[in-house]
Amino acid sequence: MEQLSCQLFHSDCQIIMRDLANKNQQVDHIITDPPYAISQHNNFHTLNNPRKGVDFGTWDWGFDPAFWLESAYPLLASNGSMIIFCSYRFISQITHKIESLGGVVKDIMVWQKANPMPRNIHRRYVQDMEFIIWAVKSKKSKWVFNKPEDKPYQRGFFQTPTLLGKERTAHPTQKPIRLMHEIIKIHTHPGQLIFDPFMGVGSTGVASLDLNRRFLGCEQDLQWFELAQIRLNLG
Structure with a gap:
């Protein structure tokens, strides 16, 4: 589904990226929030009321956080940037992959949630931060x-709040438009053209169009793809 400045694909991003490469199409920037591969079963089987594990969806289980870069990096224009959200667990894995492809990691940024969801407050720190890798095509x-x-x-x-009010959808890892x-x-x-190979419900696309950028997005989960279409006025 597409309009003048926006094109969405309901497909595995690996397929779309190969197709774009075959057509010699490039993008100015890649801004994306891939699965964090942090879903897990709980480890408290001895408790009377064990806490549930973390399950963000089938797309998060067993996801390789760096493999997709092999297809994405060749699409990036010579002066382009990659902005990649990730868990602290995989910062080194992703940065190593980018550098092995010829890219240059410029900085690691932090998103701090102003209103995080507390859990295990007497046993653990509040998890209020996510990390963002900024890399460029080459030296x-x-x-x-x-x-x-x-x-x-x-x-x-x-630093922004997590999702509030009408902006919130059912997606468990949706990023705020702000x-x-x-x-x-x-x-x-x-x-410029921004590509998000893991667009979820299209927050990057909404922000891109708000700011007069063009947007190319890919999502393989039909539920999230349809929500992205609605949010981008393409449904």
């Missing part, structure tokens, strides 16, 4: 970095 890249004029410098630290606005404004220019 020769003239990457985009739009420092906000009202700041003396830009920290690699973003967060995506901030990232897209800093790392891209109007009119």
Whole structure:
């Protein structure tokens, strides 16, 4: 389904990326939130009322957090950036893969949730942070970095609430539009093409169109794909 500045694919992103490569199509930036591969069964079988494990969906079990980059990296334009959300568990794995392909990791940013969901508060720290890898195509890249004029410098630290009100959908790892606005404004220019191979319910796409960027998104789960279509006024 497509309109002038937006194209969505209901498919495995590996298939779409191979097809784009065969057509010699490039994208200006890749901004994506892949599965974190952190779903797990609980480890408290001895408790009378064991806590449930973490299950984000079938797409999160056994996901290789770096393999997809082999297909994505060749699509990135010479001055393009990759912005990749990830768990702290896989920062080194993803950065190593990017560097092995010829990319350059510039920074690791942090998203801190202003209103995290507490759990096991007497046994563990509140998990209020997620990590974001910023990489560019090569050492020769003239990457985009739009420092906000009202700041003396830009920290690699973003703090927003998690989803509130009508923005929330059923997707368990949906990112706030406000967060995506901030990232897209800093790392891209109007009119550029942003690709999200794991678009979920389309938050990157909504923010891209809000800011006059073009968007290309891929999602293999039909439920999330249909929600993305609605949110992007393509349903």
